Amino acid sequence: xxxxxxxxFNRALAxxxxxxxxxxxxxxxxxxxxxxxxILGFDRRKLTGKTLLELFDPELxxxxxxxINKLNKTKSEIEFKCELNTAKKKKISAVCTVxxxxxxxxxxxxLFAFRDETSHINKLxxxxxxxxxxxxxxxNMPDTIYFKDKDSRFTMINxxxxxxxxxxxxxxxVGKTDFDFFTKEHAEAAYADEQEIIRSGKPLIxxxxxxxxxxxNQFIWVSATKVPVFDKKGNVKGIVGISRDITQFKEAxxxxxxxxxxxxxxxxxxxxxxxxxxxxxxxxxxxxxxxxNIILEEYNDLSEDEKLEYLTEIENSAKSAYDLLENLxxxxxxxxxxxxxxxxxxxxxxVISRNIRLLSIAASSKKINLINNTGDNLWAYxxxxxxxxxxxNLISNAVKFTPEGGKVEVISESINGEIKITVxxxxxxxxxxxxxxxxxxxxxxxxxxxNKEKGTGLGLILCKDFIEMNNGKMxxxxxxxxGTRISFTIKAGIRD
Numbered sequence: 346x347x348x349x350x351x352x353x354f355n356r357a358l359a360x361x362x363x364x365x366x367x368x369x370x371x372x373x374x375x376x377x378x379x380x381x382x383x384i385l386g387f388d389r390r391k392l393t394g395k396t397l398l399e400l401f402d403p404e405l406x407x408x409x410x411x412x413i414n415k416l417n418k419t420k421s422e423i424e425f426k427c428e429l430n431t432a433k434k435k436k437i438s439a440v441c442t443v444x445x446x447x448x449x450x451x452x453x454x455x456l457f458a459f460r461d462e463t464s465h466i467n468k469l470x471x472x473x474x475x476x477x478x479x480x481x482x483x484x485n486m487p488d489t490i491y492f493k494d495k496d497s498r499f500t501m502i503n504x505x506x507x508x509x510x511x512x513x514x515x516x517x518x519v520g521k522t523d524f525d526f527f528t529k530e531h532a533e534a535a536y537a538d539e540q541e542i543i544r545s546g547k548p549l550i551x552x553x554x555x556x557x558x559x560x561x562n563q564f565i566w567v568s569a570t571k572v573p574v575f576d577k578k579g580n581v582k583g584i585v586g587i588s589r590d591i592t593q594f595k596e597a598x599x600x601x602x603x604x605x606x607x608x609x610x611x612x613x614x615x616x617x618x619x620x621x622x623x624x625x626x627x628x629x630x631x632x633x634x635x636x637x638n639i640i641l642e643e644y645n646d647l648s649e650d651e652k653l654e655y656l657t658e659i660e661n662s663a664k665s666a667y668d669l670l671e672n673l674x675x676x677x678x679x680x681x682x683x684x685x686x687x688x689x690x691x692x693x694x695x696v697i698s699r700n701i702r703l704l705s706i707a708a709s710s711k712k713i714n715l716i717n718n719t720g721d722n723l724w725a726y727x728x729x730x731x732x733x734x735x736x737x738n739l740i741s742n743a744v745k746f747t748p749e750g751g752k753v754e755v756i757s758e759s760i761n762g763e764i765k766i767t768v769x770x771x772x773x774x775x776x777x778x779x780x781x782x783x784x785x786x787x788x789x790x791x792x793x794x795x796n797k798e799k800g801t802g803l804g805l806i807l808c809k810d811f812i813e814m815n816n817g818k819m820x821x822x823x824x825x826x827x828g829t830r831i832s833f834t835i836k837a838g839i840r841d
Contacts, residue, residue, distance in 0.1 A: 365458035367446065372397045372413075375454065384461050386432030397457060400429050413455065416445055429459065437463045484515075487590070489567075491518075492574070494583045497539045498522055509588075511559025526559055539571060543581045548572035553591070566595040632662040664707075675734060675807055686728050686814050690838035693723040693732065693764060697755055700737045704744055711749045715740075719757035725764055726838035727815035735811050738804035739768040739831055746829070747772035759837060763817075767832040775823040783809065783821070808833070 364384050367376040373396055379389050385400070398406050405427065412423050422444045428436040439459040447454040483490050483503035491502040499518040507515040510526045523532035531554070538549055549571045557564050571586040636655050640647070647655070678684045697719050708715040725732070743753040751771040758765050783805055812819045812833045823829035 364460075365456055366392070366397060368397045368455050368457060370453040370455075372410075384431075384437065384459075385429060401427070402430070412443060416443055416455070417453075420445055420448070426462075437461050438466045439463075489588045490585070492583060492585050493539065495543055495581070496522075497536050497584075500583065506588075509556075509558055527556060531556055539584050542571055542573050542584050546573050546575075546581055553595070556588075565590055565592045567591060630662075630666060633659055633666070636662070684731075684814070686731070688727050688815070689729065690724060690726050691729040691732075693725040693757075693766070693835070694719060694721050696729060696733050696736055697723075697757075697766070700733070700740055701755065703737070704740050707741070708744050708753065711744065711747070711751075713744055713747055713749070714752045715744070716752070716754040719755055719766070723757055723764055724838040726836045727817075728811075731811040731814060732835065735808045735833060736766070738808050739833075742804050743768050743770035743772065743829070743831075746770065760834075762837050763834045764837050765832055765834050767830055769828065769830045771828045774825045774827050774829050775821070776825055780821045780823060805831075 364378060364381045366374045366381070368374050373394065374392050377389055377392050381392060382388055398409065401409060412425065416423050422442055424440065424442045427439060427441055429439050431437060438461075440462050441457065441459045444456045444458070445453070446456050484505075486503065487505060489503065489506035489509050491506045492500045494500050499521055502510075502515045502518045504515060507513070507518065510518060512518055518526075523535045526532075527535070534554070538552070541547075542549055549569070552569045552571075553566060554569060555564055555566055567588040568591045569586060569588045571584050573581045574583045574585055576582045636658050640652065640655050644652075675684070697717060701715060701717050705715055740753065740755065747753055747770045753768070753770045756767045756769065758767075808831075809819050812835075815835050817834040817836075820832045821829070822831075
């Protein structure tokens with residue numbers, strides 16, 4: 346009939362991936378199965394008769410003896426982890442159980458069962474190393490990295506993402522969603538993207554979006570990539586996202602676009618400049634050369650009235666060329682921001698009177714009534730040189746586009762610390778489209794005066810720019826064939 350020891354022995358043999366020794370009170374191994382060799386590499390016959398302590402390093406001997414003494418007192422199994430020596434001088438990690446088989450005073454016997462956990466522990470250690478490496482890698486990357494479940498809740502984030510969210514510890518984000526950190530608009534868009542990824546299993550690559558940084562409430566631009574995470578069955582169980590701060594690149598891109606637009610405008614300005622030089626500025630000189638050639642070749646045959654008429658044409662052509670050249674120079678300087686603004690107090694009445702005198706001859710030649718209703722002591726604060734160009738161009742344009750026998754009037758009024766100057770004419774007027782182009786687009790359009798006077802449209806463009814430089818406003822009221830009223834404001838000055 347089998348003894349209890351035999352029964353326990355047979356049961357132990359059936360333990361999967363386990364092996365054991367039976368030893369006595371002297372710690373001498375009295376029995377072990379052949380399976381010991383598979384684990385420790387020792388032949389069963391060589392182990393029998395040896396002390397159990399030979400399988401342990403010396404520093405563990407005392408601890409093992411203490412455990413056995415405790416077992417003698419409590420009669421309860423003792424379980425512990427340890428390292429066992431092998432025949433190849435290597436160690437294995439084992440989970441060990443020591444149980445009392447026979448409590449006879451003369452013949453005590455014990456069971457020492459162990460299970461090799463080396464592979465499992467190695468896997469755990471490898472997993473821990475990989476996890477630590479992954480954690481260190483994540484937390485030292487400048488890009489934000491985050492994991493979310495199927496409900497778009499955060500399950501893990503790195504330090505960069507925690508900083509973006511304004512958190513001190515990445516663990517604070519676990520279980521929360523974008524709605525806890527971002528604007529409702531952004532959170533809704535992100536949720537929709539992520540649910541589509543989970544539904545379709547397709548990634549979202551390099552989506553550029555604007556987000557608010559929780560650490561300082563500043564908005565930044567990021568490039569976000571989100572990909573699905575699958576379980577072993579191929580079902581999507583969540584997403585992993587990586588976002589890169591591209592604010593500097595976005596700002597550089599915007600700056601590049603701005604510079605491109607500026608370059609385009611400069612090229613258009615250059616083309617217009619060349620066009621004006623090639624056509625509008627060329628025409629007065631053609632007229633000058635043609636008339637002067639007639640005078641030289643036919644001088645003796647010309648009457649005094651004819652000579653006077655030709656000389657008048659020469660003067661008009663020269664004046665037209667001069668005015669055009671002057672506006673052209675100012676315009677080109679304005680396009681390249683090379684005009685300085687030097688404000689001071691000055692007598693605006695003197696500026697207006699001087700320009701009316703200058704243009705009175707042109708007005709008289711067309712029998713235009715040029716009227717000054719501005720008073721004698723209008724003191725303004727601004728750049729007198731720029732204002733002089735404004736006034737001259739406005740009056741010159743009014744004369745140019747008013748037919749013979751018409752009227753041009755310059756009016757002034759004081760309104761809330763400003764002076765408003767209005768140049769009114771009974772000329773051909775302008776369409777609303779032309780006014781809009783002038784006020785909104787700075788579009789240069791050439792037009793002929795009522796006596797075929799040459800023009801480029803630069804005069805009003807200059808007026809608008811220089812009025813704004815003097816912190817004033819320009820207003821235009823006009824209809825085709827019903828005249829034009831152009832007004833500008835300038836800050837009033839106090840006479841010393």
